[in-house]
Amino acid sequence: MxxxxxxxxxxxxxxxxxxxxxxxxxxxxxxxxxxxxxxxxxxxxxxxxxxxxRVICCEQRCSRFRELSKEPHLxxxxxxxxxxxxxxxxxxxxxxxxxxxxxxxxxxxxSFPSEEQPNRVDVVNSTGAILFSCRHSEENLTGEQGGPNVVPPYAAYAPPGTPQGPLVYANQGSEEDFKELQNKGVKLQDSIVLTRYGGVGRGAKAVNAAKYGVIGVLVYTDPKDINDGKSLPNETFPHSWCLPPSGVERGSYFEYFGDPLTPYLPAMPSSFRLNSDNASGFPPIPIQPIGFEDAQVLLCNLGGNLAPADWQGGLGCDYNLGPGFRSNGTFPEDSQVNVSVHNRLxxxxxxxxxxxxxxxxxxxxxxxxxxxxxxxxxxxxxxxxxxxxxxxxxxxxxxxxxxxxxxxxxxxxxxxxxxxxxxxxxxxxxxxxxxxxxxxxxxxxxxxxxxxxxxxxxxxxxxxxxxxxxxxxxxxxxxxxxxxxxxxxxxxxxxxxxxxxxxxxxxxxxxxxxxxxxxxxxxxxxSSMDIAYTYDRSKTSARIYPTYHTAFDTFDYVNKFLDPxxxxxxxxxxxxxxxxxxxxxSLFLPLNVSDYSETLRSFLQAAENLRVPLEQHNISLGPLVTAVEKFEGAATSLNQRIATLQKGTSDPLQVRMINDQLMLLERTFLNSQAFPEERYYSHVLWAPRTGSVATFPGLSNAYSQAESTGHEPAAWAEVQRQLSIVVAALEGAAATLRPVADL
Amino acid sequence: MxxxxxxxxxxxxxxxxxxxxxxxxxxxxxxxxxxxxxxxxxxxxxxxxxxxxRVICCEQRCSRFRELSKEPHLxxxxxxxxxxxxxxxxxxxxxxxxxxxxxxxxxxxxSFPSEEQPNRVDVVNSTGAILFSCRHSEENLTGEQGGPNVVPPYAAYAPPGTPQGPLVYANQGSEEDFKELQNKGVKLQDSIVLTRYGGVGRGAKAVNAAKYGVIGVLVYTDPKDINDGKSLPNETFPHSWCLPPSGVERGSYFEYFGDPLTPYLPAMPSSFRLNSDNASGFPPIPIQPIGFEDAQVLLCNLGGNLAPADWQGGLGCDYNLGPGFRSNGTFPEDSQVNVSVHNRLxxxxxxxxxxxxxxxxxxxxxxxxxxxxxxxxxxxxxxxxxxxxxxxxxxxxxxxxxxxxxxxxxxxxxxxxxxxxxxxxxxxxxxxxxxxxxxxxxxxxxxxxxxxxxxxxxxxxxxxxxxxxxxxxxxxxxxxxxxxxxxxxxxxxxxxxxxxxxxxxxxxxxxxxxxxxxxxxxxxxxSSMDIAYTYDRSKTSARIYPTYHTAFDTFDYVNKFLDPxxxxxxxxxxxxxxxxxxxxxSLFLPLNVSDYSETLRSFLQAAENLRVPLEQHNISLGPLVTAVEKFEGAATSLNQRIATLQKGTSDPLQVRMINDQLMLLERTFLNSQAFPEERYYSHVLWAPRTGSVATFPGLSNAYSQAESTGHEPAAWAEVQRQLSIVVAALEGAAATLRPVADL
Missing domain, CATH: 3.40.630.10 (Zn peptidases)
Structure with a gap:
């Protein structure tokens, strides 16, 4: 201060x-x-x-920061x-x-875990006796990790349930991972899968798993992914910035964003609410996160075949696929994993x-x-x-x-x-x-x-x-x-x-x-941005700072390791x-609309790679090329007009008109009809891209879909529809940037 | 000029x-x-x-008007x-x-009729011989109704087909009309129905009919509805403004508006187009309009029971329901009507x-x-x-x-x-x-x-x-x-x-x-308006000017009868x-946003009539009342601010800010999520209202639906959703009208 x-x-x-x-x-x-x-x-x-x-900081500047982080504030x-x-x-x-x-x-x-019935992850033998239990909370290493206000690790919005079954290692829980397990003949039906954080979103792991009959999911953070391989207590916090063995990443497992019950409406007390049974986007099966200390016990005892090389991690053992435990390990072969989730909405x-x-x-x-x-x-x-x-x-x-x-x-x-x-x-x-x-x-x-x-x-x-x-x-x-x-x-x-x-x-x-x-x-x-200071990526491959969403994300951690x-x-x-x-x-808004041209050119260039297959389906890229050129021309001319106006004294309304063009450009890329399945996403340049071609997301996704379904006419029609949506958006964007009295 | x-x-x-x-x-x-x-x-x-x-007009002012109307311009x-x-x-x-x-x-x-194969409406006997044919074109009464550029009467977008069956009179072809026919035991399956223009939209007659197994539809304009009962040649154009017996109203039978193949996209040559087989909104069965001269021949010969009193019209005979012709009429009882439609998209x-x-x-x-x-x-x-x-x-x-x-x-x-x-x-x-x-x-x-x-x-x-x-x-x-x-x-x-x-x-x-x-x-x-000069409703009950969409809508008609x-x-x-x-x-836009308050009050008053049944389903009108009050307050205050500013010399940017509020108010009533089934309709105050209560259309329609489905929870949920959409829109509208730096 x-x-x-x-x-x-x-x-x-x-x-x-x-x-x-x-x-x-x-x-x-x-x-x-x-x-x-x-x-x-x-x-x-x-x-x-x-x-x-650091000392000065803590004396002079950090009292507010200490105040903000002194207690959990879920x-x-x-x-x-x-x-x-x-x-x-x-x-x-x-x-x-x-x-x-x-x-x-x-x-x-x-969504919160039950206080009366803590979530549990246990290994049980064939008679149901508990052989091993995962920690219910992180280790209190520095005195800051305990207390009633530290919410135990849980997967927010995971449904309650107590599934039990043989354990399978499913890497990151992506669609490809489950396909690979199926191809390898690993039985997934009625299993519990253990997955690593990363690769796909949290909730997607449970969504993908459920498609294969999996009944419960565990997630942990592998030391290879977060600690550059370090996993021992004396290598990790409080001795370094690394995640301690008991640390667990919490998080939301909801697929969309916004209040789950009031999509597109502000969640006023009086607002229409979906019945939570009708709400979509929640994980379909119970899921629970654990620390790598506990994951190690489970994973290093798994039986079955050796997992592929890129599925291996930093727990100091070979990762097998399962299902079930190996014969010479800590647990009897027929032991199973029981996951008890008691989350409440x-x-x-x-x-x-x-x-x-x-x-x-x-x-x-x-x-x-x-x-x-x-x-x-x-x-x-x-x-x-x-x-x-x-x-x-x-x-x-x-x-x-x-x-x-x-x-x-x-x-x-x-x-x-x-x-x-x-x-x-x-x-x-x-x-x-x-x-x-x-x-x-x-x-x-x-x-x-x-x-x-x-x-x-x-x-x-x-x-x-x-x-x-x-x-x-x-x-x-x-x-x-x-x-x-x-x-x-x-x-x-x-x-x-x-x-x-x-x-x-x-x-x-x-x-x-x-x-x-x-x-x-x-x-x-x-027009939006996110600003931060971050890593030297040549020095760490950590997915994110290691104590992310754990009880170890504390004042001392920042003060000692992140930003002394x-x-x-x-x-x-x-x-x-x-x-x-x-x-x-600024008199003129410092938004350089012309800088969109580089993005459009790169998207267009990627689309050019599809020209031949698109033409085979009578889809022409010509209108897209024209639209990008129109955008570029309009943006360049607008910048020239601004430069000219900046040389003189400007009429306030003239400035306002130009600024309205700059401000509203981003709005012109919205199309509420573009992605009817995607909640809130309507920006035709930045909607999620799942297709492999780095072009306009709607085009990329529709193209991938059409490719994968072979020659289904409806799929190619959607490619053409998405292309037309982009063309219309770019034409509209160019119209917004052109001199306002142009027809 | x-x-x-x-x-x-x-x-x-x-x-x-x-x-x-x-x-x-x-x-x-x-x-x-x-x-x-x-x-x-x-x-x-x-x-x-x-x-x-009239003479001066034609000499001085009307050359342009004559030019505009001198030839058909489909x-x-x-x-x-x-x-x-x-x-x-x-x-x-x-x-x-x-x-x-x-x-x-x-x-x-x-959609156009075929030039090679004119659409036909014929009465045929049991051997298929043609006993009577409706006119293919209107009578050339004044020399203006002929020529190759007069498109014959047809129902645009009606599908081609040649259905044949016994004739039934179905009044205006509304849902209620067909229900009544069904209740009276009139066989509709495989029939041709004759309907009057009016009551419901053109295309709706075919949509409703098809639900009852009807295979073809005829439409005509009844002299009672258009000519205040006059139907004789010497009472009608060119002797008066009335529709002559051969006049036929053309029209579009497409359910939506806009190009049928490119909803939400401009119909550029390169735009994505629906396959016309996949496009929706076309009449499901052939339909053809005819003049009342021909309708009289068909309707006055119908058998079956007498139609209800309010189904009777001005053709000078009792209208029976059918099916089929009466025994003592012009046609053998087992004669049928054959409708040949050859329209092309x-x-x-x-x-x-x-x-x-x-x-x-x-x-x-x-x-x-x-x-x-x-x-x-x-x-x-x-x-x-x-x-x-x-x-x-x-x-x-x-x-x-x-x-x-x-x-x-x-x-x-x-x-x-x-x-x-x-x-x-x-x-x-x-x-x-x-x-x-x-x-x-x-x-x-x-x-x-x-x-x-x-x-x-x-x-x-x-x-x-x-x-x-x-x-x-x-x-x-x-x-x-x-x-x-x-x-x-x-x-x-x-x-x-x-x-x-x-x-x-x-x-x-x-x-x-x-x-x-x-x-x-x-x-x-x-904000939109439509401006015209029109009738003295005490002098005519005509649905619209009588020659509407016919070949008789000519220069002389206007010059002599409509506006000498x-x-x-x-x-x-x-x-x-x-x-x-x-x-x-005007310096300040002459849009009085406060005048929306009366509309909102009237909608609210109508909604108040639903308070009891809504409360029985735990739906409160409280937030709606509050939102209307907020709107009223914000609109009144804005008008006061404008009045104050008008007294002094205004900063151009201040005026612009106020004008933006006035201009954008109407936009705040749009919600693209409100009516997912309704193409283009997104204005929550002016979307089509089918419900009987004269309140906000979404609320009215959802309420009627919930009422008619009894106590189905999903239907009442939709009532609550529609209410929340209106509340959110009104709150957003009030926010737009409030002082711009208010939080």
């Missing part, structure tokens, strides 16, 4: 920037001296040594509600608060906290910035690293606001989402409740969930128009550490690509459905803050 | 009104002297006697294409054209013509004005009365534009739609092609299809926000004739209602799917022109 507070004291925005966006050339902004930028204010840089920085728990109040108070603070703040509450369906009230800074010039244009508040356990990394950045940004801007020296051109909406861990529920309900208003007015959505996975480099996911504003911000801010590089120059060393337009640039990833940006981009068509001195937090805060300010304050 | 041209010469807009919308108070506009209004310019009023006026026919060029030339005229004009072409599925290129006047201040806001161009035969009334108004408005505004003395604040888009008669095809494809652009920018859509049904009074259909601007226009313009009344004061004498807000006002009707406004309001959520002197044309041109100018030129 002190250091950041000092920044506000020492470098307030000068009053002549009060409406800096109005009439100013944003291109010039990048040339300003760094010290003049508001983004300088977020957690002032420090040149202390790592150890010294969605809708008393502590989650306490954090709602904390956020609300901060945003209503007379000295550093926002213009206004409020909570919105939704009644949503969550419960309607709970979950809150979002919303705070707004009213725009000075265009209050009806919203730049949204959010992250979730709920965690599985303490959630120091996930999401408190993000919540800390949220609070810092809102505090610094709120302080300027209350001093009366600054107000952005556009409105800024800060959001703390509830129940993200159960399936992006708070954010999705928000987009449902404010669908029209957001569709009309939202400029962009910035998501900072986990702000620091590790301290090597910036990592950004987003749609193409946000690339330029992120680059501008990242070029202006120093990377943490002593390299002297900008965040941009550091970033390009870790993640880069060769752009046909710009040459070598940092690579911006695409947006799936991993955090709260999903409803914004897929359902509402709002919290300099990466600072880097993210300054980068995201700069992006936020540029979006809310 | 001369008189209107004179108006332009004599009363050009003074140059100081060039950007009259900018900074001007529209409330004051209504107080201006009439002579200053541009709407004065459309076809200057005349005080000549009726006969003299959609995509050479004459239709010639009119495309005519419109294009007018809109590109250097003296009186628009800023730009172009055509857009779609490849759409139309054809892909044809249909054009829209688009012309634009670029807005001076907000070129990205579009006021759309359109009507269709295609007719069934000569189409003097339908649509040439509308096309004439379209051309007059565009000519007057184009002339001002080319003189450089005027340019509206917002852009005006004129449109001449193709293939409306086949199912609003041109307009629907337009909304599909420009979906995003229109959704972003369209202020309102004005439709003037048939501009003059008769010369008694104005008749307007539209959504509530357009009421105020239509009233303002109508108050300022003199009604035709010598009454001295304004159009408004004349209107209120014919159609009125008691408004809780305003007292007695003219009643504005609601929008179904009868003309090209349908895709704009139902699919795109654009073309003064009603002028009244519509001036009213629609004034509405167009107000929408395109």
């Amino acid at each position: 002190g250091a950041a507070g000092e920044a506000v004291q020492g470098e307030p925005w000068s009053s002549d920037t009060k409406r800096s966006g109005d009439g100013e050339d944003p291109a010039k902004e990048t040339e300003r001296e760094e010290g003049n930028r508001a983004d300088e204010m977020f957690w002032k840089p420090s040149d202390q040594s790592t150890e010294r920085r 969605a809708t728990s008393p502590r989650d509600e306490a954090l709602v109040q904390l956020l609300l108070q901060r945003w209503q603070d007379p000295e550093s608060g926002l213009d206004s703040a409020r909570t919105t509450e939704y009644e949503v369906l969550l 419960e309607l709970r009230n979950s809150s979002n906290v919303l705070g707004i800074i009213r725009g000075a010039v265009e209050p009806d244009r919203y730049v949204l910035y959010g992250n979730h508040r709920d965690s599985w356990v303490h959630g120091a990394v996930d999401p408190s690293t993000g919540t800390a950045v949220l609070l810092e940004l809102s505090r610094v801007l709120g302080t300027l606001l209350k001093k009366g020296t600054w107000r952005p051109r556009r409105s800024i909406v800060f959001a703390s989402w509830g129940a993200e861990e159960f399936g992006l529920i708070g954010s999705t309900e928000f987009t449902e409740e404010f669908f029209s208003k957001l569709q009309e007015r939202a400029v962009a959505y910035i998501n900072v969930d986990i702000s620091v996975f590790a301290n090597a480099t910036l990592r950004v996911q987003g749609t193409p128009p946000i690339q330029s504003v992120v680059f501008s911000a990242a070029k202006q801010i120093s990377a943490p550490g002593s390299s002297g590089l900008s965040i941009y120059d550091n970033w390009i060393r870790y993640y880069n690509r060769s752009s046909s337009v710009y040459g070598l640039v940092p690579s911006v990833g695409t947006l799936g459905a991993g955090s709260d940006y999903a409803p914004f981009i897929h359902f509402l068509g709002i 001195g919290f300099t990466s937090h600072q880097a993210v805060a300054r980068t995201a803050g700069s992006v936020l300010l540029r979006l809310s304050d | 001369g008189a209107a041209g004179e108006a332009v010469q004599g009363e050009p807009w003074s140059s100081d009104t060039k950007r009259s919308g900018d900074g001007e108070d529209p409330a004051k506009e209504t107080e201006r002297e009439e002579g200053n209004r541009a709407d004065e310019m459309f076809w200057k009023p005349s005080d000549q006697s009726t006969e003299r006026r 959609a995509t026919s050479p004459r239709d294409e010639a009119l495309v060029q005519l419109l294009l030339q007018r809109w590109q005229d250097p003296e009186s054209g628009l800023d730009s004009a172009r055509t857009t072409e779609y490849e759409v599925l139309l 054809e892909l044809r290129n249909s054009s829209n013509v688009l012309g634009i006047i670029r807005g001076a201040v907000e070129p990205d806001r579009y006021v759309l004005y359109g009507n269709h161009r295609d007719s069934w035969v000569h189409g003097a009334v339908d649509p040439s009365t509308g096309t004439a108004v379209l051309l007059e408005l565009s000519r007057v505004l184009g002339t001002l534009l080319k003189k450089g003395t005027w340019r509206p604040r917002r852009s005006i888009v004129f449109a001449s739609w193709g293939a409306e008669e086949f199912g609003l095809i041109g307009s629907t494809e337009f909304t599909e092609e420009f979906f995003s652009k229109l959704q972003e920018r369209a202020v309102a859509y004005i439709n003037v299809d048939i501009s003059v049904f008769a010369n008694a009074t104005l008749r307007v259909q539209g959504t509530p926000p357009i009421q105020s601007v239509v009233f303002s226009a109508a108050k300022q313009i003199s009604a035709p004739g010598s009454s001295g009344l304004s159009i408004y004061d004349n209107w209120i004498r014919y159609y009125n209602r008691s408004s809780s807000v305003y007292g007695l006002v003219p009643s504005v009707g609601t929008l179904g799917a009868g003309s090209d406004y349908a895709p704009f309001i139902h699919f795109l959520g654009i 002197g073309f003064t009603s044309h002028q009244a519509v041109a001036r009213t629609a022109g004034s509405v167009l100018l107000r929408l395109s030129d």
Whole structure:
């Protein structure tokens, strides 16, 4: 608090920037001296040594972060509600608060393990006697992993049940994995399968398994996948950042996102709710996650044939397929695994906290910035690293606001989402409740969930128009550490690509459905991004930071292993803050729509590989080529118009018209008829792609389907339909970018 | 031409009104002297006697109208294409054209009778000998009804087939009618039914019939329904406006609108097309329309029991039900009716013509004005009365534009739609092609299809926000004739209602799917209206003007019977022109969103009647009541803000923000998930209502369904779902109207 507070004291925005966006050339902004930028204010840089920085951090800056992560705050728990109040108070603070703040509450369906009947995983012999039991909770290694508020490991939304059967190892539980087991003659009917995290989504493991008659699923995190192979207690937390043997990844096993009972409707108490028996997307069979310590006991005792090489892992034994245990192992051969799941579905009230800074010039244009508040356990990394950045940004801007020296051109909406861990529920309900208003007015959505996975480099996911504003911000801010590089120059060393337009640039990833940006981009068509600091991928192959969703994701873990001195937090805060300010304050929106052209070209190039088989089915790529060219032409011309206007003094309405084109471009890619089976997904460029060709997702998926079904006319008709949908979307996008009075 | 041209010469807009919308108070506009209004310019009023006026008209004003209706111009026919060029030339005229004009072409599925094998309706005896044949074409009474370009009467999209069976009279072919026949024990299986136009849609007669095993359908227009009972040659055209005995109403029997093969996609040549076998919405069995002269021969010879009293008509005999002919009639009792339909589906290129006047201040806001161009035969009334108004408005505004003395604040888009008669095809494809652009920018859509049904009074259909601007226009313009009344004061004498807000006002009707406004309001959520002059309902009970869709809808018919002197044309041109100018030129959009409150209150009041049964199924109206109240409050406050702003000089961006709220309100009522079975319909207030309770259509329909299925839980769940959809829409609408920086 002190250091950041000092920044506000020492470098307030000068009053002549009060409406800096109005009439100013944003291109010039990048040339300003760094010290003049508001983004300088977020957690002032420090040149202390790592150890010294850590101490300083904990004395000066980290009390808020410690507060956020000091207790488990599972969605809708008393502590989650306490954090709602904390956020609300901060945003209503007379000295550093926002213009206004409020909570919105939704009644949503969550899933919890039974307190009376803990979930169990046991090995039982033929008489039913228990030979071995998996842990019910993680080991309390540092004193932080115990207590009544640590929810035991479970698979949220897994149905209750007590299946028992011989154990089979099913690798990652993908469709291919089960096909391979079937091909190898491994009996799956009435078995329990043990799967590794990774490869496919959590819930998909149970969906795939059930198709083969499997009656229960176990999931564990293999040390090979998360710890770069390390599995011993003295190699893992608290001795390193690695996952300890008892650590278990919790998670939601719900297939969709949003409240399961109120798709497309805000989950108001009075809203129509599906009967939970009629709701879809829940795992069809019981599933339970376990630690690799317990998985080792099960897996290293399995009988049957040796699993394929790429199914092997880091538990220090050969992984066999089963079914059942080997003859010379710990358990009698005919022992079985009993899985007892007693999860309960419960309607709970979950809150979002919303705070707004009213725009000075265009209050009806919203730049949204959010992250979730709920965690599985303490959630120091996930999401408190993000919540800390949220609070810092809102505090610094709120302080300027209350001093009366600054107000952005556009409105800024800060959001703390509830129940993200159960399936992006708070954010999705928000987009449902404010669908029209957001569709009309939202400029962009910035998501900072986990702000620091590790301290090597910036990592950004987003749609193409946000690339330029992120680059501008990242070029202006120093990377943490002593390299002297900008965040941009550091970033390009870790993640880069060769752009046909710009040459070598940092690579911006695409947006799936991993955090709260999903409803914004897929359902509402709002240009979105997710910003974090992350790993050096040459140093670790961990799927994610090792204590993800476990009881070991604590304050000390962040402070000691992820971001000593919290300099990466600072880097993210300054980068995201700069992006936020540029979006809310630039005269012309810093969304470069022309950057979509590279994406379209790459999709088109991939589609060209299908030209021959498509033509064999009388499907022409000609209209797609034309549509991409039209888009490129319209985007280039629009950029030229902007450049010309930037040279003179612009009529406010002219600027607004251009900005509306920039803002609404992303909306033009939505088509509610495109993917009738996919809940919320309507963005024809970013819907989930399951097909193998890296082209437009609808085309790719339909093509794969048509290929696999041979020459079924209906399948090829769907290929043509998807192609026409893309063409119509691109033609519509080009129409939105062309001069507004063109016919 | 001369008189209107004179108006332009004599009363050009003074140059100081060039950007009259900018900074001007529209409330004051209504107080201006009439002579200053541009709407004065459309076809200057005349005080000549009726006969003299008719002569003057034909000399001075009607050459264009005569040109438009001089030849049949069925959609995509050479004459239709010639009119495309005519419109294009007018809109590109250097003296009186628009800023730009172009055509857009779609490849759409139309349906035509075979030229080689005319459709036939015959009475045949048991050996197959033909005893009687219905006419293949209408009688050439005035020399205008013959010729190769008069398409013979047919039911567009009726499938080919040659069913033969005993004849049954089925009244209007509604579901209730067939139920009644079944209840009376009339054998419907394998019969041919004869039905009257009216009651239900054209295609519905065949859909309903097929459910009872009927194999062919005939349709005719009963003199009771169209001619106030008159049926004799000397009582009908050319001796009066009544339909002659041989007149046959053509029409589309397609259930939906838009191109049948490309729902939700613009019908570009390259677009995905359904196989016509897979397309839905076509009549399931052959159907053929006939004149009442032929219907009389069939119906007056029917046997069986006497039809119910309200099934009787004006053919001068008792209508029996059949099946089959009576024993003492013209035909042997065992004679049957053979229906030979040889219609063919054809892909044809249909054009829209688009012309634009670029807005001076907000070129990205579009006021759309359109009507269709295609007719069934000569189409003097339908649509040439509308096309004439379209051309007059565009000519007057184009002339001002080319003189450089005027340019509206917002852009005006004129449109001449193709293939409306086949199912609003041109307009629907337009909304599909420009979906995003229109959704972003369209202020309102004005439709003037048939501009003059008769010369008694104005008749307007539209959504509530357009009421105020239509009233303002109508108050300022003199009604035709010598009454001295304004159009408004004349209107209120014919159609009125008691408004809780305003007292007695003219009643504005609601929008179904009868003309090209349908895709704009139902699919795109654009505030829309349809404007015409029409009947004195105390003087005729005709369903519509009697020669509708027949070969008798000719120039002379209009000139002699509908609008001698073309003064009603002028009244519509001036009213629609004034509405167009107000929408395109007022500083604040003249859309009174508060006028939706009365509609919502009336829907809510109707819903209150369901409170008890709803509560029995645990469905509460509480949230609906709250949502309506929120809407009312937000709308009232917004109007107050506008009134306050109108008192001062307004910041252009403030005005734009308010106008965006007004423009986008209608969009907030769309929900693409609301009616998954209804193609294009997504407006939760104006979707088709089949339920008997006059409340929100989704609620009404679901309630009726639940009532009729007894206590089926899924049906009551749908009632709750529909209620939640309405609540969410109203909450979203209120959010759009509230101050933009409110959370």
